[in-house]
Amino acid sequence: MFDSYIIGEGTVRNVEAASEVVGFAFDTRITYYRGLGVSMVEPFEVILDGTAIPREDLRFSLGGRTWTFAELADDFDTRWELTETAVVTVLLPGGLTPGEHELDVTEVLRVSYLPFPSRARFVRKIAIA
Amino acid sequence: MYEKYMLDERSFQNVFDRGRVTGFQIGVRVTHYHGIPLSLIGQLDLTVDGVSYGTNDITFSVKGRTFTIPECWDTVDVRWDFAEVAIVTVKKEGGLAPGAHDIRFTQTLNAYEFPTVNSYRTSLALQSAIKRGVTLYSYQQEVYMGKLDLEGMIREVSELDTDGVEILAEACVPDFPQPSGYFVDRWFEMMAKYRTKPVCYDSSFDAKNYTTRPNGREEAIAKLRADIQLARRLGFRLMRAQGPMEVILACLGYAEDHGVNLGMEIHSPNVLRNEYTQEIIDHIRNTGTESLSLIPDMGIFMREPMRICYERHLRRGATPRLVEYVCEAYRARADREATIEEVRRMGGNDLDLFWANEAFTFTYCEPADLKELVPYISHVHGKFYEMTALGEEYSIPYGEAIAALQAGNWAGYIASEYEGQRHFHDLRDFEVDSIAEVRKHHDMLRRYIGA
Numbered sequence: 051m052f053d054s055y056i057i058g059e060g061t062v063r064n065v066e067a068a069s070e071v072v073g074f075a076f077d078t079r080i081t082y083y084r085g086l087g088v089s090m091v092e093p094f095e096v097i098l099d100g101t102a103i104p105r106e107d108l109r110f111s112l113g114g115r116t117w118t119f120a121e122l123a124d125d126f127d128t129r130w131e132l133t134e135t136a137v138v139t140v141l142l143p144g145g146l147t148p149g150e151h152e153l154d155v156t157e158v159l160r161v162s163y164l165p166f167p168s169r170a171r172f173v174r175k176i177a178i179a
Numbered sequence: 180m181y182e183k184y185m186l187d188e189r190s191f192q193n194v195f196d197r198g199r200v201t202g203f204q205i206g207v208r209v210t211h212y213h214g215i216p217l218s219l220i221g222q223l224d225l226t227v228d229g230v231s232y233g234t235n236d237i238t239f240s241v242k243g244r245t246f247t248i249p250e251c252w253d254t255v256d257v258r259w260d261f262a263e264v265a266i267v268t269v270k271k272e273g274g275l276a277p278g279a280h281d282i283r284f285t286q287t288l289n290a291y292e293f294p295t296v297n298s299y300r301t302s303l304a305l306q307s308a309i310k311r312g313v314t315l316y317s318y319q320q321e322v323y324m325g326k327l328d329l330e331g332m333i334r335e336v337s338e339l340d341t342d343g344v345e346i347l348a349e350a351c352v353p354d355f356p357q358p359s360g361y362f363v364d365r366w367f368e369m370m371a372k373y374r375t376k377p378v379c380y381d382s383s384f385d386a387k388n389y390t391t392r393p394n395g396r397e398e399a400i401a402k403l404r405a406d407i408q409l410a411r412r413l414g415f416r417l418m419r420a421q422g423p424m425e426v427i428l429a430c431l432g433y434a435e436d437h438g439v440n441l442g443m444e445i446h447s448p449n450v451l452r453n454e455y456t457q458e459i460i461d462h463i464r465n466t467g468t469e470s471l472s473l474i475p476d477m478g479i480f481m482r483e484p485m486r487i488c489y490e491r492h493l494r495r496g497a498t499p500r501l502v503e504y505v506c507e508a509y510r511a512r513a514d515r516e517a518t519i520e521e522v523r524r525m526g527g528n529d530l531d532l533f534w535a536n537e538a539f540t541f542t543y544c545e546p547a548d549l550k551e552l553v554p555y556i557s558h559v560h561g562k563f564y565e566m567t568a569l570g571e572e573y574s575i576p577y578g579e580a581i582a583a584l585q586a587g588n589w590a591g592y593i594a595s596e597y598e599g600q601r602h603f604h605d606l607r608d609f610e611v612d613s614i615a616e617v618r619k620h621h622d623m624l625r626r627y628i629g630a
Contacts, residue, residue, distance in 0.1 A: 051601035052323055083319045084349040089388050123390045132350050133322065162386040163421075 055079035056157050056172040058135070064145035064178070071145040073107075077135050081157050081170040085131035088112065092158035092167055093119035094138055099151055109139040146178045181210045182299040185284055187264045189342075192306040193274030195590035197554035200274040203227075203305075206264040210286050210297035214260035217241070217251040221287035221294050225267060228281050232269045241265040277629070279304050307628045308590035309581065311621055312336070312343020312378050314560070315351060317597035318613050322350070330369050335614055337373035339621045343592040344370075345379040345419075348409055356405040366413055377414040378592050379442070379474075379558050382406035384421035399426045404433055411437045417557055419444055419474055424458055427471075435470040442474040442557045447542035450479055451552060460555055472557035475549065476596070481541040483574040484509045487565050487602040489534055494605065497530035505535045515539035546580035553587030561595040564602070566619035570626070581627040593628075595620045 058077030065075045078094075080086065093105040110117050112130055116139075130136060138155070156171040187206025194202045205225070209215060223239065225232045234248045241259050245268075259265055267284075283300040313336045321327035327335070329351050336344055352358050370377065385402060386394050399422055407430065410418050418434070420427055420441040427441055434441050449455045456473065463471050484506050493502060501522055508518040515536075522535040549556070565573040581593075597620065600611045 051604055053604055054607070055323075079323070083316060084347050084383060085355070086349075087385070087388055089390075090385075126388055129355065131353075132319075133325065160387040160390075162384055 051083070051170065052079060052081045053170045053172045056081060056155050056170060057153055057174045059174075062146070062153060062174070062176045062178075065139055072143065073139055073141040074145045075137050075139040076153070076155075078138050078155075078157065079135060080130050080132060080159070082159060082161070082168070083132070085129045085134070086159060086161075088117070088122050088125050088128045088130050090160040091119075091122055091130060092160055095156040095158065096138070096140055097154040098140070098142075098146075103140055103142070107141040109141070111137040111139065146176070148178050150175060150177050152176075180212065180297065181208065182297045184208050184262075185210055185286065185297070185299045186282060186301065186303065188303045189306060190264060190266060191280075191282075191303050192308050193590075194268060195308055195588055198588045200588055201272065202268055202270040203274045204266050204268040205282070205284075205303075207267050207284060207286070208262060208264060209259050209288070210295070211288060211290050212261070214258045214263065215288065215290055217246060217254040217257050217259060219289045220248065220251045220259070221289045222285075223248065223267060223287075224283075224285040225269065226281075226283040227269075227275065236269060238268045239265060240268065275305050277305055308588075309584060309628050310343055310592045311339065311341040311624050311628070312345055312592040312594035313339065313341075313617055313621075314345035314347070314379070314381065314594045314596045316345075316347050316381070317595055317617050319350065320600040320611055320613050324610075333369050333373050333375055335617070336375055339618065341621070342375045343378040343594060344375045345381065345592075345594040346377075346413075347381045347383070348406065348413075349383055352409070352413075356402075356409050358409075363412055370414070379417045379419055379594060380406070380410035380413065380415035380439075381419040382410070382421060384426075396426060396429075399423075400429050403427075403430045407434050407437050407439050410439050416440060417442055417472075419558070419560075424462075428462070431468060431470055435468070440470050440472055440557055442472045444474045444476050444560065445479060446476040446560075447479055447481075448540065450542055450544035451475065451548045452544070456552075460552075463555055473552060473555045474558045474560055475552070475556060476560040476562050477572075477575050477577065477580060478560075478562035478598075479542045479544055480546050480576060480580060481543050481574045482510075482576055484538045484541055485564050485602075486573050487599055488537070491602045491605060492530050492534050495530060496528065497534055498527065501525060501527050501531040502534055505531075505538045508535075509538045509541065512543075541574075546576055547583050549580055549583040549589075550587040553584065553589040556584075556589060556591065558591055559584070559593040561593045561620065561624065563595065563597060563616075563620050564599045566616060566623065570619065570623050572620075572623070577623060578627050581624075585628075593624060595624070 056078055061077035064071050065073050096103040105119055110122055152175055154173045159168045161168045185208055190206025193200050194204050239246050279302045282303050285298040287294050287296050315332045318327050318332045349355050388394055417440045443459050489502050519535045522531050563572045567573050595617050597613050597616050603611055
C-alpha cells in the first residue's frame with residue numbers, strides 16, 4: 051500500500067560531502083497504516099539501472115539522525131510515524147550521472163501478524179540534469 | 180428557564196444488559212443559568228406516555244457515576260454542570276417500544292431559597308441502541324496525504340450526525356505511548372467541540388521488534404499495559420486488544436483496575452464459532468469477568484470475493500475467465516488447493532495463481548449467528564471495501580447482520596472501517612474519497628438500524 055510514496059516524486063537528488071558527490075538520496079514514507087518501531091524496518095532493496103546496491107551502502111535517516119540498516123535493527127526506541135518522511139541515502143561515488151535512470155526500490159517491513167514481511171515495491175524513472 | 184433544552188433526544192433509548200432490555204434512559208440538562216451540586220436537586224419527575232416515574236423509580240447519572248435521588252440530596256461534591264447532559268434511567272423490563280413517545284419532564288431545584296419548578300412536554304423518538312461510529316483508520320488515505328489531521332477526522336465523524344470515535348493510537352497520537360498533557364487536553368477539547376465520544380481504542384500487537392528473536396511475554400504484557408494506560412488517559416473504556424490469549428489474560432486484572440474492557444476481534448481467518456472464540460466465551464462464562472468481550476469484524480461475512488481486489492489484479496494482467504473461475508469456486512466453497520491446481524492447469528499466470536490463493540483467505544460465516552453471541556459482543560467493526568450504487572456493501576450482507584444484532588437486543592457502536600483505499604494505489608491519477616465512502620456506509624447503517 052502507498053507504494054508510490056516509496057520513492058517520493060521529485061525527491062531523488064545527488065548528495066555531496068566535502069564538495070564531492072558521494073551518492074544520491076530520495077525521500078520515502080512508511081507503507082503501512084500506522085507507525086512502527088524502526089527495528090522492524092528491514093533493509094530497503096535498491097536496484098539502480100538493473101544493478102542491485104549492497105545493503106552496506108545504504109543509509110536511513112529520520113528526524114535528523116542517520117543509521118546503517120544494521121544499526122536500525124538494534125534501535126528499539128525510535129518510531130517511524132505514519133506521516134513522517136524518512137530519507138534513504140545510497141553511497142555511490144559520483145552519484146547519479148546526468149541523463150535518465152531507473153530506480154527500483156522495495157520497502158520491507160517486519161509486520162507482526164503476517165508470517166512473512168510486508169513487501170511494497172515502486173519503480174521510478176528519473177532524469178538528472 | 181431553559182425548559183425547552185431540558186431533554187436530549189440523542190440519549191433517549193432503551194437500556195440493555197447482555198441481551199436483556201432492562202429499562203430506558205433519557206438525557207437531561209439543568210434548568211438554571213449555572214451548574215449546581217447534586218444536593219440542590221429537589222425532585223425529578225418523568226412521565227412517559229401517561230405513566231409517571233418519580234423519586235423512587237429513577238436513577239441519575241452524571242460524570243460517570245450513578246445516584247438515586249436521595250443520594251443526590253447528600254452529594255455536595257459532584258456537580259451537574261450548565262449544559263451538561265445527565266442521564267435519567269428508569270427500570271422497566273422490556274423497555275419502550277420503538278417510535279415516538281409523549282414525554283413530560285419536571286425539574287424541581289433548590290438553587291434559590293424557594294424551589295423552582297420547570298416543566299416541559301414534547302414528543303421524542305426512541306433512539307436505536309445500536310449506534311453509528313467511525314474508526315479513524317477509515318481516513319488513512321487522507322491522513323497519509325496530509326489532507327486531514329486528527330481534528331479534521333473528528334469533525335468528519337460529527338458531520339455524520341453521530342458521536343462514536345475509534346482510533347488507532349499508533350496512527351494519530353504524537354509521542355506514542357506517552358503523549359504530552361497538552362495533547363490530552365486538546366483531545367478532550369476536540370471531543371467536546373464536536374460532541375463526540377471516545378468509544379474504542381485499538382492497540383496493536385508487536386511480535387517482531389527484534390531480528391534475533393520474537394518478542395517475549397513480558398514485553399508483550401508491558402506494551403499492552405502501556406496501551407491500557409493511554410486508553411484510560413484518553414477516556415476510552417473499551418480497547419480492541421491483539422495478541423495471544425496468554426498475554427491478554429495476564430493483563431485482564433490490570434485492565435479491570437483501569438476500567439478498560441479488552442475486546443478481542445473476530446477477524447478473518449477466524450469465524451464466529453471456532454476454537455478461538457470459544458476459548459474467549461468460556462473464559463467470560465467461567466469467571467464472570469466484565470473486562471473481556473468480543474468485537475466481530477464484518478469482514479468475516481464475505482459472501483462475495485472482494486471485487487475491488489480482483490479488479491486491481493485484472494488491471495495488472497490477470498486473466499478474466501480465470502479470475503471469474505476463482506470467484507465461482509469461492510462462492511461454491513470449493514477446495515482451495517484443488518482450485519489453485521485447476522487454475523494452474525488452465526494456464527494461469529502469476530497473478531491468476533496469486534488471486535486463486537488470495538480469494539481463499541477471505542472468510543464467510545452466517546451473520547444470523549451473531550444473535551446468540553450478543554451477550555459477549557461489546558462493539559462491531561463495520562469493515563467495508565466497496566459501497567455499490569444501490570447503497571449496499573458489495574460482499575457483506577449488512578442487513579442480515581444488523582437484523583441478527585437487533586434480534587438479540589444488542590446495544591453498542593458499529594464503527595465504519597473503510598479498507599478499500601489500498602486497492603487503488605496502483606492508479607496514478609485516481610484517489611479514493613474516504614469521506615464520501617464512509618458517508619455512504621452510514622447511509623446504509625441508518626437504513627438498517629432504522630434510525
